[in-house]
Amino acid sequence: MGSITLKNVKKSFGGVTVIPDISLDIEDGQFVVFVGPSGCGKSTLLRLIAGLEDVSDGMIAIDGEDMTKTAPAQRKLSMVFQSYALYPHMSVRGNIAFPLKMEKAPKEKIDAAVNNAASILNLTDYLDRKPRQLSGGQRQRVAIGRAIVRQPKAFLFDEPLSNLDAALRVAMRLEISELHNKLKTTMVYVTHDQVEAMTMADKIVVLNAGRIEQYGSPLELYQRPANKFVAGFIGSPK
Ligand code: ADP
């Protein structure tokens, strides 16, 4: 289970309001994309959900449980960043196992979880390599593997593909979509790339200056954009 609810969430840094007032319901199992121009507040919103930033006001619930004041580790969400942040001295196995080692999980559980993640991500033959011996796409898969072993209620992706070249980006989009089909876990995916949003999302949140311009399926946004901003951003005819 992994529904996410935001109620009147506000965020300011110093005196500057970045998120004036956002309410949003993300259903369990959905692939939801936050899209919008650079600086509109996508990462901030994701970090608020993750608990990496505190809300200035409002409420965040996961599976109906108020998590507004809960520490990131207890929210049971896994965040995947654009920089791979792998440990260079550790093998692929060590990198994927790391979160479970931190939790002091038993060795059998760790081995089973790592093998399962490696098989889902086609990394079985690479478990003994070091990150420097991997391609960019493989490194990104290791980062995702590290998220999978925690069996999170939801995955939070912040522009995970923006460091990859165009061809690899397209391939990884498909892989992440496939991963969602396999795991059926809620995924919240941040991007500034409209094509990525339109091709990957069950539902898209279009953000502009910290506000939601529209929340709907790719088809709804394309056929019935709420306003000129959405139409212009999605490239639909309005
Ligand atoms: P996006 O991810 O959509 O590019 P961000 O959420 O990173 O946008 O940033 C939204 C706004 O909040 C920007 O104006 C940014 O400068 C500001 N901001 C983000 N984090 C901080 C911070 N820690 N302190 C001050 N301002 C911040």
Ligand code: MG
């Ligand atoms: Mg960002």
